[in-house]
Amino acid sequence: MELKKYADYDQMSEAVAKEIAAHVRRHPRTVLGLATGSTPIGLYRELIRHHREEQLDFSEVITFNLDEYYGIQSDHPQSYHRFMQDHFFAHVNIPEQHIHIPESQPEDVQSYCRRYDEMIEEAGGIDIQILGIGSNGHIGFNEPAEELQLHTHQVQLAPSTIEANSRFFSSRDEVPRSAITMGMRSILKARRIFLLASGEGKAPIVKKLMKPAISTRLPASLLWLHDNVQICVDGAAAQLL
Ligand SMILES: N[C@@H]1[C@@H](O)[C@H](O)[C@@H](COP(=O)(O)O)O[C@@H]1O
Numbered sequence: 001m002e003l004k005k006y007a008d009y010d011q012m013s014e015a016v017a018k019e020i021a022a023h024v025r026r027h028p029r030t031v032l033g034l035a036t037g038s039t040p041i042g043l044y045r046e047l048i049r050h051h052r053e054e055q056l057d058f059s060e061v062i063t064f065n066l067d068e069y070y071g072i073q074s075d076h077p078q079s080y081h082r083f084m085q086d087h088f089f090a091h092v093n094i095p096e097q098h099i100h101i102p103e104s105q106p107e108d109v110q111s112y113c114r115r116y117d118e119m120i121e122e123a124g125g126i127d128i129q130i131l132g133i134g135s136n137g138h139i140g141f142n143e144p145a146e147e148l149q150l151h152t153h154q155v156q157l158a159p160s161t162i163e164a165n166s167r168f169f170s171s172r173d174e175v176p177r178s179a180i181t182m183g184m185r186s187i188l189k190a191r192r193i194f195l196l197a198s199g200e201g202k203a204p205i206v207k208k209l210m211k212p213a214i215s216t217r218l219p220a221s222l223l224w225l226h227d228n229v230q231i232c233v234d235g236a237a238a239q240l241l
Helices: 009-026 041-054 080-087 109-122 159-168 184-188 200-209 219-225
Strands: 002-006 031-034 062-065 067-069 128-131 153-156 178-181 192-197 229-234
Touching (some): 009 041, 009 128, 009 192, 009 229, 041 080, 062 109, 067 080, 109 153, 109 178, 184 219, 200 229, 219 229
Parallel strands (some): 192 229
Antiparallel strands (some): 153 178
16 A cells, blocks of 8 residues: 655645546556545546546546445436536546446346446456545445445445535435445455545544554455555645654
């Protein structure tokens, strides 16, 4: 696990975008694992800039998003479908059929989740996975627990996640109680992983994460088992290190 500290959010976003852009130029058919949340917004903004100003071509790129709330309409302003459309997909040339985001309410959840993992495999696996981190240490929606799931699955959200994400909804009651998320194995199979953390609110969990030990109570700590992970933090998120 490599720690990369950046002076501020913009520098962090620019640096990670540059690495991804370089990879996509070398390998146009890159499979990207994408994340939502406020943290990667700057990264998406930068990738859009590379596309517009430096002709970065996404026409062969394939994407798989980590997660989606369960039971939310895909055009709901807080759905991750909508988030990705607004912050990234509407502004670059990734063909629609290359974009994968977990369905919000599949008819048969288990077989749908199995199919989602198969689609990742069929695409050749994820080359670069982008992650944020919840202040409770979750990645995707893999919440701290006694046991973590390996594959894509439906998960109950932790009360702290419902609380944290309620800032995006008009009330706490509106936050969905569960989600469909890629599992730990699906994430750890990615060839290269960038975890981004920004702001002082993330400083305590970043400090915990940097202790070289693993626990299912801190799902992100399992990234210590992976050989190619960069933990990218801005000054505020690094302040307790
Ligand atoms: N499921 C998402 C995660 O993928 C994200 O990393 C995290 C942090 O979000 P933020 O970047 O807004 O702090 O919470 C959300 O609930």
